[in-house]
Amino acid sequence: MSFVVAIDGPAGAGKGTITKLVGQKLGLVNIDTGATFRCVALNMLQEHIDIQEEKRIQEMLDKINIEMHPDGKIYLNGEEVTHRIRENDVNDLVSPVSVLPVVRNKLLEVQRKIAEGKNVIMEGRDIGTVVFPDADVKIYLDATAEERARRRVMQNQEKGIECSYDEVLQGIKDRDKRDSTRKIAPLKKAEDAVYVDSTNLAIEQVVEKIIEIIKETTKKES
Ligand code: DC
Numbered sequence: 001m002s003f004v005v006a007i008d009g010p011a012g013a014g015k016g017t018i019t020k021l022v023g024q025k026l027g028l029v030n031i032d033t034g035a036t037f038r039c040v041a042l043n044m045l046q047e048h049i050d051i052q053e054e055k056r057i058q059e060m061l062d063k064i065n066i067e068m069h070p071d072g073k074i075y076l077n078g079e080e081v082t083h084r085i086r087e088n089d090v091n092d093l094v095s096p097v098s099v100l101p102v103v104r105n106k107l108l109e110v111q112r113k114i115a116e117g118k119n120v121i122m123e124g125r126d127i128g129t130v131v132f133p134d135a136d137v138k139i140y141l142d143a144t145a146e147e148r149a150r151r152r153v154m155q156n157q158e159k160g161i162e163c164s165y166d167e168v169l170q171g172i173k174d175r176d177k178r179d180s181t182r183k184i185a186p187l188k189k190a191e192d193a194v195y196v197d198s199t200n201l202a203i204e205q206v207v208e209k210i211i212e213i214i215k216e217t218t219k220k221e222s
Contacts, residue, residue: 003028003119004134005214006127009141010187011175012148014198014206015123018141020072021207023121026214031068031114033124033131034094036107038085039066039076041093051096061106068114095175099182125179128190137217138193139210145172147199 005028007019016032023030043049043064049056067075074082084090097103111131115122124131128138143151149169156163179187189195194213198206 002115002117003136004115004132005121005137005139006132006135006190006193007121007123007139007141007210008125008127008129008187008189008193010125010143010148010172010179012152012172013141013143014151014203015141017203018198018206018210019121019123021203022210022214025207025211026121027119028121029070029115029118030072031111031120031122033107033111033122033127035068035074035085036066036110036114037098037103038090038094039074039081040064040103040107041090041097042081042085043076044097045089045093051093051100054100054102057100058102061102064106066110066114095178099178099184101184104184125187126185128193129188130185133190136221137214138190139213140189140193140195141206141210142195142197143199145169145176148172 005022007015009015019032020030022028040061043060044051044057047056047060049060063077065075065077069075072082073080074085076085108131111122111124115132122132128135128140146169149165149172152168152172153163153165156168176187194217196206196209196213201209
């Protein structure tokens with residue numbers, strides 16, 4: 001039996017950072033499901049497959065191999081792609097790719113398999129609603145679009161990437177709209193998820209709050 005903590009929420013809410021820290025503190029394996037969608041987008045770029053070519057996408061998915069190693073490294077068909085999947089060409093393709101039913105069906109299977117038999121903290125958009133509707137703990141991590149844009153601009157500055165706040169904010173709003181209005185597995189809070197607004201909280205405070213929620217929920221269940 002595995003223990004599953006599901007963390008869902010929009011782009012830039014801090015899911016990646018928070019999930020990693022909570023996972024380390026509680027000894028849970030950290031699984032970033034967005035990375036699996038990113039691997040599919042990268043594989044399409046590598047094989048020059050267009051988003052319209054459903055048959056070729058299906059063939060590619062039939063042989064795709066995505067591995068997430070305990071050291072945080074991600075492998076696509078045997079090649080390490082941990083950083084490659086964060087580059088701009090993948091950023092641009094991943095959202096439209098994540099809407100395709102063939103892709104979502106395949107990745108549902110991949111994500112459940114990656115978690116099999118492990119105690120995990122899994123972040124994404126539909127973990128508590130679709131991937132693990134029976135997750136032991138469900139959290140919906142949110143922040144205002146303006147705050148998420150501010151954090152993204154700061155991250156970019158640290159990496160030496162120039163960007164304008166207004167463009168980043170518009171990008172976030174567009175992505176929110178696409179992620180939450182798509183037909184299959186849209187971004188939405190599961191009814192039984194605990195809502196956490198990180199807008200005015202520091203990373204450490206969010207981590208503490210989530211650890212508290214996990215402890216409270218598991219205490220109630222046992
Ligand atoms: O969290 P991220 O930015 O790495 O996610 C990349 C894309 O994948 C994002 O546009 C939404 C999509 N995604 C999804 O549809 N379902 C998930 N469980 C995780 C990510």
